Amino acid sequence: MSFFKKNIIDGITPTPLINIPKINKLLGTNVIVKLEKTNPGGSIKDRAAIYIIEQAEKKGQLLPGGTIIESSSGNFAISLAMIGAVKGYKVIALVDPKATKTNTSLMKAFGAEVITVTEKDDTGSYHKTRIKLANDLARDIPNSYRPDQCFNVLSSVAHHQTTAREIHEQCADNLAAVVCAVSTGGQIGGISEYFSEHLPDVKVACVDAYGSTVFGGLSHTYKIPGVGLGWTPRNINDLNKIDCVYRVKDDAAYIAARLICRHEGLLVGVSSGAVLLAALKLSLQLGSDKPVLAVLGDSGERYLDTLFNDEWLTQNEIETSLDISELTELITSMEPPAVADEIKGNYRDDLIYILEVPSTTITHHHHLGSGINNA
Numbered sequence: 001m002s003f004f005k006k007n008i009i010d011g012i013t014p015t016p017l018i019n020i021p022k023i024n025k026l027l028g029t030n031v032i033v034k035l036e037k038t039n040p041g042g043s044i045k046d047r048a049a050i051y052i053i054e055q056a057e058k059k060g061q062l063l064p065g066g067t068i069i070e071s072s073s074g075n076f077a078i079s080l081a082m083i084g085a086v087k088g089y090k091v092i093a094l095v096d097p098k099a100t101k102t103n104t105s106l107m108k109a110f111g112a113e114v115i116t117v118t119e120k121d122d123t124g125s126y127h128k129t130r131i132k133l134a135n136d137l138a139r140d141i142p143n144s145y146r147p148d149q150c151f152n153v154l155s156s157v158a159h160h161q162t163t164a165r166e167i168h169e170q171c172a173d174n175l176a177a178v179v180c181a182v183s184t185g186g187q188i189g190g191i192s193e194y195f196s197e198h199l200p201d202v203k204v205a206c207v208d209a210y211g212s213t214v215f216g217g218l219s220h221t222y223k224i225p226g227v228g229l230g231w232t233p234r235n236i237n238d239l240n241k242i243d244c245v246y247r248v249k250d251d252a253a254y255i256a257a258r259l260i261c262r263h264e265g266l267l268v269g270v271s272s273g274a275v276l277l278a279a280l281k282l283s284l285q286l287g288s289d290k291p292v293l294a295v296l297g298d299s300g301e302r303y304l305d306t307l308f309n310d311e312w313l314t315q316n317e318i319e320t321s322l323d324i325s326e327l328t329e330l331i332t333s334m335e336p337p338a339v340a341d342e343i344k345g346n347y348r349d350d351l352i353y354i355l356e357v358p359s360t361t362i363t364h365h366h367h368l369g370s371g372i373n374n375a
Helices: 021-027 045-058 075-087 101-109 127-140 154-171 186-198 250-264 270-286 310-315 326-333 350-354
Strands: 017-019 031-035 067-071 090-095 113-116 177-181 203-209 244-248 292-296
Touching: 021 250, 021 270, 021 326, 031 270, 045 075, 045 154, 067 075, 067 127, 075 090, 075 101, 090 101, 090 127, 101 113, 154 186, 154 292, 177 186, 177 270, 186 203, 203 270, 244 270, 250 270, 250 326, 270 292, 270 326
Parallel strands: 031 292, 067 090, 090 113, 177 203, 177 292, 203 244
Antiparallel strands: 017 031
């Protein structure tokens, strides 16, 4: 393998696996973390973004000098903006008021145009209104392409072929479970498909926020960025391949992310705190000699104004203590995960028509050699 890369997105280097010795010793757990912030654009979203854009190029859906239009308030738009800078595409990102100043600044640094959508949808979030406006723009702007991570099942194909395969190569069969955030479904969809095929004894756990309705339940606002939707994305092809779903409270995710930074030196984002808690809980439950792997999606640098700002935390009624022993209480207070028949889908294929999703996004409505189940 050549150490020389022709550009920043040429051949993403495998992200490292790292032990968390202090936390494992304190809790009696066996958890290792996969540090996705070492991707060139700073998050796990690089994997899907690069794969989707390269597939669009191969199919002639995105031509030289074209415009990439995407609804994303964070990492996916940052990844696309970086790719646009390398490949000479204009990038338009549709964000909402919850987008952090750091994230929008990063998008703009790479040259993206940022449009803030202020109208809420029927779930109290902005996902649907952002997607609808992005689709309207794509129709109006010539030579444009909509990656659409919420509806494009190529996202889960990307994680099947890169993230999951990489974990398998790094761990061989020395693995009890893999835990990742639900995000827009690509990670959990691709990873659960891969392990059900290649290492079915490895548990696959998904982490969602209270207020997200990816797996049903009541919709309400929540403060964990980059996790959850108001419906089940088609990137999750088969719910039966997910062994368990944990929901994590807002404050617990923030506290855990701060604790892993302060005590293990790992500066990671809020969703990583949620994933860490679920992985620790699962490790205690399994009691296995084999490690539980937690996929940590991005860097804490993107949340310096919130996650690492005591004033913001106090205003949002989130504990600012950095005592590592708090982890015990956080894990104990977590509700048991949903398993098997308790994992319900909330598929909304009608949204494809309501939001006028482009045909270029939905032409791959089956993937990885299997059809869509649990509709």
